[in-house]
Amino acid sequence: MRIVRFLIILAFPALMALSGGNVKDFGPQIPKQVLDWKAAGDDAVFSRKTLFDYMDGGAEVYLAYNFQEVFVRKYADAADNEINLDIYDMGSSAEAYGMFSIDRQDPEAGIGQGSEYGLGLLRFWRGRYFVSITVSGDEAKAEKALLELGKKVAPLLGPDGAPPEMLKLLPAAGRKDDSLSYFHDAVHLNNRFFVASENILNLDAKTECAFAEYAEGESAFGVLLVVRYPDEAKAAEAAASFRKSFLPEADADGAALTGNKNWAMIKARNALLTVVFDASSKEYAGRLAAAVIR
Amino acid sequence: MAMNITRRDFIRGSAAAVLGATALGQIPLSAQEKKTRVILIRHPDALDATSAFNEPVIQQMLDEAVAKLLDAGDPVEAFKLLVKPEDIVGIKTNVWSFLPTPAPVEKAIKRRVLDAGVKEENIGLDDHTVRTNPLFQKATALINARPVRTHYLAGMSGCLKNYIMFAESQPDYHPDSCASLGSLFLLPQVKGKTRLNILCALTPQFHGRGPHNFSRRYVWNYKGLIVGLDPVAVDSVGLRLIQAKRRKELGPAQEIPPVPKHIPLADTKYGIGTADPAKIELIKLGWLDDVMI
Numbered sequence A: 001m002r003i004v005r006f007l008i009i010l011a012f013p014a015l016m017a018l019s020g021g022n023v024k025d026f027g028p029q030i031p032k033q034v035l036d037w038k039a040a041g042d043d044a045v046f047s048r049k050t051l052f053d054y055m056d057g058g059a060e061v062y063l064a065y066n067f068q069e070v071f072v073r074k075y076a077d078a079a080d081n082e083i084n085l086d087i088y089d090m091g092s093s094a095e096a097y098g099m100f101s102i103d104r105q106d107p108e109a110g111i112g113q114g115s116e117y118g119l120g121l122l123r124f125w126r127g128r129y130f131v132s133i134t135v136s137g138d139e140a141k142a143e144k145a146l147l148e149l150g151k152k153v154a155p156l157l158g159p160d161g162a163p164p165e166m167l168k169l170l171p172a173a174g175r176k177d178d179s180l181s182y183f184h185d186a187v188h189l190n191n192r193f194f195v196a197s198e199n200i201l202n203l204d205a206k207t208e209c210a211f212a213e214y215a216e217g218e219s220a221f222g223v224l225l226v227v228r229y230p231d232e233a234k235a236a237e238a239a240a241s242f243r244k245s246f247l248p249e250a251d252a253d254g255a256a257l258t259g260n261k262n263w264a265m266i267k268a269r270n271a272l273l274t275v276v277f278d279a280s281s282k283e284y285a286g287r288l289a290a291a292v293i294r
Numbered sequence B: 001m002a003m004n005i006t007r008r009d010f011i012r013g014s015a016a017a018v019l020g021a022t023a024l025g026q027i028p029l030s031a032q033e034k035k036t037r038v039i040l041i042r043h044p045d046a047l048d049a050t051s052a053f054n055e056p057v058i059q060q061m062l063d064e065a066v067a068k069l070l071d072a073g074d075p076v077e078a079f080k081l082l083v084k085p086e087d088i089v090g091i092k093t094n095v096w097s098f099l100p101t102p103a104p105v106e107k108a109i110k111r112r113v114l115d116a117g118v119k120e121e122n123i124g125l126d127d128h129t130v131r132t133n134p135l136f137q138k139a140t141a142l143i144n145a146r147p148v149r150t151h152y153l154a155g156m157s158g159c160l161k162n163y164i165m166f167a168e169s170q171p172d173y174h175p176d177s178c179a180s181l182g183s184l185f186l187l188p189q190v191k192g193k194t195r196l197n198i199l200c201a202l203t204p205q206f207h208g209r210g211p212h213n214f215s216r217r218y219v220w221n222y223k224g225l226i227v228g229l230d231p232v233a234v235d236s237v238g239l240r241l242i243q244a245k246r247r248k249e250l251g252p253a254q255e256i257p258p259v260p261k262h263i264p265l266a267d268t269k270y271g272i273g274t275a276d277p278a279k280i281e282l283i284k285l286g287w288l289d290d291v292m293i
Helices: A002-019 A023-029 A059-063 A093-101 A139-157 A163-169 A186-192 A230-247 A283-290 B005-012 B013-019 B055-068 B075-082 B103-116 B161-166 B179-187 B233-252 B262-268
Strands: A037-047 A069-076 A082-089 A114-118 A121-124 A128-135 A181-184 A208-216 A220-230 A256-257 A265-267 A270-280 B035-042 B089-093 B125-126 B141-153 B153-155 B195-205 B224-228 B280-286
Touching: A002 A128, A023 A069, A023 A082, A023 A139, A037 B013, A037 B179, A059 A186, A069 A230, A082 A139, A093 A121, A093 A181, A114 A139, A121 A139, A163 A208, A163 B262, A181 A186, A186 B055, A208 B153, A220 B103, A230 A265, A230 A270, A256 A283, A265 A283, A270 A283, B005 B141, B035 B055, B035 B233, B055 B075, B055 B103, B055 B280, B075 B103, B089 B103, B089 B161, B103 B125, B103 B141, B103 B195, B141 B161, B153 B161, B153 B233, B161 B179, B179 B262, B195 B233, B195 B280, B224 B233, B233 B262, B233 B280
Parallel strands: B035 B280, B089 B125, B089 B141, B141 B195
Antiparallel strands: A037 A069, A069 A082, A082 A128, A114 A121, A121 A128, A181 A208, A208 A220, A220 A270, A256 A265, A265 A270, B035 B224, B141 B153, B195 B224
């Protein structure tokens, strides 16, 4: 017994390194100066309870994932342009990936396991951490500093983590990988792709959603959403709710022509629900759905 | 109250559905039914080449807008219709660091409230501490002024959402996409006191990204003010502007931010104003280039 306890004590630092650890521990490791910008004010850490004190209107987006806490440091240059470094502990690599994935619009920046940079905003993820670095003020001047800071921070966040298993359900053919997203809640879905003002798919913290846009040539396209519910009964309830609100005229295949002359389709199997929106044809909607529900 | 609007409603082009109308322009108003007036005023010089606010022009815009709103001969006469010398006036501003209520707008309001005869010591300006600010606690009149922008949860932040600082608990108003924001206007500290709503569309934000839902690339110099007595109607017009800009810049698929259901519900559930565009008399003054609505 003593030997086991001894081994656990020995292994603890390594286990902490693998699982992440407390975000405030990043403070001493992150440079206090990046190019012309110097750390300004005290570092801060916000938890699930205090995140509202840090952000106005955006906290729910993080809380709907398994957000744990965020480390915040500000940097300022002589002209008072301010850089904000946020390192979010999302609890797991799947959640960190998810947080990164729902708001992608810019070109890859080559930092961490996935990244993007556009006009004063650098976003990337690695392991269980999602990182956002922004500037208030002169975005062009700050670009080099943002990227430099990101490159300094990324190695501290290791090791790499796996993206959500669920993404493997989405067929690769025709998939626009920069549209690939993973999330849980209706607030994420509606910001990514507006479906309905009410939560007609019964999404919540326990549902997992994978989303991507598809195009094969110019004539075959669609949008694919796959939802995994905690059990088959909940998936069936959601399917009924969706049919009633969105596709009341669905045919025996679960498909209907929508107002833009494109097709929507819903399929359920076990605890999985697959919905295709804005598909170029019923046949293509069926192909996408069949690739998931196989 | 369930108010389900789906993607299909928008695909069908019934954008008015979001605002509670069954179909834009299909509801004939009876001759007796008076529309709710909202003024949109724009000026090409409201911001200069460096995007700095032009204070005299903004004063002029506010003056013209309020005079037209109330069919008054001049702005001071108009403000005298809004506030009395014995009023205690709280100007509810917005200090969000990325896009605050512009100082020239605050000054322009205060100047005219003073001109209307209200004593300087009876005029307050506040945002986060309005609940506990002694002047706001005894205020007899409120003026509501803030910029228009998209919001990740509520869809849009406008005059309705600006009163969330009067709430004892702000998170209580977050569920269901902030559906209950209209009820803020029924709080005892607020009810019946709002005399004027000014939605600043000088530099609106039509999309949000990043941790604070702000990126300067989604802000544009529209150089406008949307002014009305009814906060719901003012926000309804603001939403049309945001939708039009999103359609233009982001495409039809992203025309709609998360549906700002709090706007129609402020009308249909809380009865504090008019959301239906068919029941709003939108008067456009000044510069009309790229007006979009």
